[in-house]
Amino acid sequence: MRDCFEVRDDDALGRIGALTVPRADRTVETPALLPVINPNIRTVSPARLEAEFGAEILITNSYIIRSTDDLRERALAEGLHEMLDFSGAIVTDSGSFQLAEYGEIDVTTREILEFQHAIGSDVGTPVDVPTPPDATRETAEADLATTEQALADAEAVDTGEMLVNAPVQGSTHLDLREDAARHADATDLDVFPVGAVVPLMNDYRYADVVDVVAAAKRGLGADCPVHLFGAGHPMMFALAVAMGCDLFDSAAYAIYARDDRYLTVRGTKHLDDLDYFPCECPICTSHTPDDIRAAGDEERERLLAEHNLHVSYGELRRIKGAIREGNLLELVETRARSHPAMLDGYRALLDHARQLERHDPATKGSFFYTSTESARRPEVVRHHDRIGRLDAPDRLLLTEGNAPSGDRFDAAWRLLPPFGPVPRALSETYPFTAELPDRTDAAACEAAARGVAALVDANPDTDVTIAHDDWPDSALALVPDSVTVERLGARPDRDGA
Ligand SMILES: [Zn+2]
Numbered sequence: 123m124r125d126c127f128e129v130r131d132d133d134a135l136g137r138i139g140a141l142t143v144p145r146a147d148r149t150v151e152t153p154a155l156l157p158v159i160n161p162n163i164r165t166v167s168p169a170r171l172e173a174e175f176g177a178e179i180l181i182t183n184s185y186i187i188r189s190t191d192d193l194r195e196r197a198l199a200e201g202l203h204e205m206l207d208f209s210g211a212i213v214t215d216s217g218s219f220q221l222a223e224y225g226e227i228d229v230t231t232r233e234i235l236e237f238q239h240a241i242g243s244d245v246g247t248p249v250d251v252p253t254p255p256d257a258t259r260e261t262a263e264a265d266l267a268t269t270e271q272a273l274a275d276a277e278a279v280d281t282g283e284m285l286v287n288a289p290v291q292g293s294t295h296l297d298l299r300e301d302a303a304r305h306a307d308a309t310d311l312d313v314f315p316v317g318a319v320v321p322l323m324n325d326y327r328y329a330d331v332v333d334v335v336a337a338a339k340r341g342l343g344a345d346c347p348v349h350l351f352g353a354g355h356p357m358m359f360a361l362a363v364a365m366g367c368d369l370f371d372s373a374a375y376a377i378y379a380r381d382d383r384y385l386t387v388r389g390t391k392h393l394d395d396l397d398y399f400p401c402e403c404p405i406c407t408s409h410t411p412d413d414i415r416a417a418g419d420e421e422r423e424r425l426l427a428e429h430n431l432h433v434s435y436g437e438l439r440r441i442k443g444a445i446r447e448g449n450l451l452e453l454v455e456t457r458a459r460s461h462p463a464m465l466d467g468y469r470a471l472l473d474h475a476r477q478l479e480r481h482d483p484a485t486k487g488s489f490f491y492t493s494t495e496s497a498r499r500p501e502v503v504r505h506h507d508r509i510g511r512l513d514a515p516d517r518l519l520l521t522e523g524n525a526p527s528g529d530r531f532d533a534a535w536r537l538l539p540p541f542g543p544v545p546r547a548l549s550e551t552y553p554f555t556a557e558l559p560d561r562t563d564a565a566a567c568e569a570a571a572r573g574v575a576a577l578v579d580a581n582p583d584t585d586v587t588i589a590h591d592d593w594p595d596s597a598l599a600l601v602p603d604s605v606t607v608e609r610l611g612a613r614p615d616r617d618g619a
Contacts, residue, residue: 126285126312127347127368133450133486134478134500135339135366138442141313141347145283146211146244148178152347153363153438156181156213157431158354158373159206161193165376165427168208175431178210181371184238184246185217185227201242213371214243218289222252222318231275239284245313248276250289252318255330262293266302273309285312287349293318294330296337303341313347313369314338320352328358328467335365336474344481356387356437360454361467363441364478372434379426387437388460393426403432448486451499455492472498479504489556494565497540501553505541506573510580512545520574521589523610537588539566542573567597578602 131138139152157171159182171177182202187193196205202212216234217227229237231248238246250272251265269291276286288311292298299316306314316338322330335350342348347368353359354372362370378385382393386400393415399406405428414425444450458468471478472495479500489501496502515532519525520543525534536544536554539562544554558566571593578586579602587606590598601607 124312124345127345129344131445132481132483133445133448134364135481136363136441136445136450137366137368138445139347139368141368143211143244143285148211150178150211152368153359153441154179154369155434155438156369156371157375158182158371161187161190165379165424166431168206172208172210175435179213180208180210181213181215182206183217184214184234184241184243185220185229187241188229188234188237197241203242211244213245214238214247216247216249218247218250218252221249222254231272232279235276235279235281235286239281243284245285245287246281247287247289248272250291250317253291253293254318255294255321257293259295262295262298266291266298269302270305273306273311276311277309287311287313287315289315289317289351290338291317294334296333299334299337300341303338307342307346313349314342315349315351317351319350323353323355323358326463328361328463329470332361332365332467332470332474335362335367336477339366340477354434356385356434357389357457357460357464358467359437360441360450360457361464361471364450364454364471375430375434376427379423379430382422382426384426385430385433387433387457401429401433403429403436405429405432448483449488449490452490452492455495468495475500475503485552489553491540491556491558491566494563497565497569502540502569506576509543509573509576512543512577514577514581514584516583517585519587519589522591523589531587537570537590540569542570543577564594564596567593568600571597571600574605575600575602578605
């Protein structure tokens with residue numbers, strides 16, 4: 123087990139964790155946001171981030187510090203914490219981004235890690251190669267070989283108590299991502315950034331982000347803290363946490379503010395288009411959009427950056443609350459409604475329902491069926507996987523109505539969309555206490571029909587009858603031919619009578 127990370131609560135693949143950063147003498151609660159501090163430009167000072175926003179951890183770029191004479195001298199003389207005026211944990215990036223942008227940098231993994239250690243970084247980073255999405259397999263493989271060498275070089279450096287990142291690359295080749303993750307997990311390094319996903323996010327390719335993270339997670343142990351490198355838009359935090367990401371870094375709060383862009387959990391707005399602020403943060407409750415439009419450039423940028431930070435930290439608190447209450451997927455579902463690309467991301471997440479199911483807690487507070495996607499949730503997959511183990515009697519009725527009197531059947535179980543057959547004894551347990559809308563949709567009935575088919579498959583000798591409440595043909599078509607199908611009395615309220 124990695125002793126720097128402990129999972130304290132979980133929901134789907136999301137977790138509340140404790141990242142112990144020994145050099146900073148801090149335990150950081152995850153999911154956590156790392157504001158990106160440009161050592162040359164400080165939109166919001168690290169001291170204010172700590173005092174007013176509760177920042178426990180931030181990230182800055184050691185390559186820029188090392189390449190800038192006065193910053194390098196100060197960092198070496200005072201140490202990073204004093205230079206930035208921040209007492210929490212400080213993560214340093216290595217210049218890999220500059221390598222990807224400009225093609226070369228003049229520092230090795232050993233040199234940059236020794237420099238990061240010398241300036242007092244708490245989590246250092248080797249020089250990995252961020253391979254962009256859609257690279258050829260040859261390029262991705264060659265880059266990965268370089269990254270794996272960088273991880274080996276990093277392991278050989280004496281970094282004392284400093285934690286070290288082990289970036290996971292592999293472009294959009296999912297098998298390479300998984301292999302790279304397995305390789306990173308086998309090192310004695312500590313934190314696992316999933317790299318080079320920013321171009322995917324910039325293009326709204328959230329489904330691809332989900333697939334890349336899912337591949338990385340398959341290769342990483344549950345004790346690996348995962349950093350989604352460059353992910354700073356609060357709109358996608360819930361989705362990324364549900365996939366098992368623990369750390370996010372945000373340059374977005376400052377970069378967007380510079381262009382008058384205002385972050386919300388439902389997407390980005392431009393200050394010019396806002397008549398009202400849809401937010402309860404201190405900036406938005408004490409200013410109108412007109413006030414901020416009238417402010418000078420620097421003031422306007424700072425105010426927008428502060429709002430952007432408030433909304434980002436607020437969303438992470440909401441996500442942690444959802445994990446604690448066991449309704450993270452309901453939150454993801456809500457966020458998925460804000461943009462078709464987010465809906466694609468959520469649907470991609472459900473494509474990995476079986477991977478989620480292995481970690482999803484067996485018992486939670488509630489299952490709310492709020493969209494057709496709910497029919498594909500891990501709880502439904504889990505029930506269908508286990509249905510074959512239920513002991514079915516010779517003559518079994520599955521009904522959406524009441525159990526009939528008489529001895530036509532040996533037992534009457536519930537027929538419960540989207541789960542399917544549910545023995546009465548399990549009725550009051552999670553997730554069968556699910557809340558569904560009265561107007562059940564086709565997706566829920568179809569999922570229930572697949573559950574019936576799984577039961578029949580496992581119990582070929584059982585004589586199964588279902589009594590359904592007006593199921594659509596698409597669901598009835600999934601019920602095996604051997605099943606006797608009866609329809610409960612048509613509901614007058616549905617016929618408008
Ligand atoms: Zn606000």
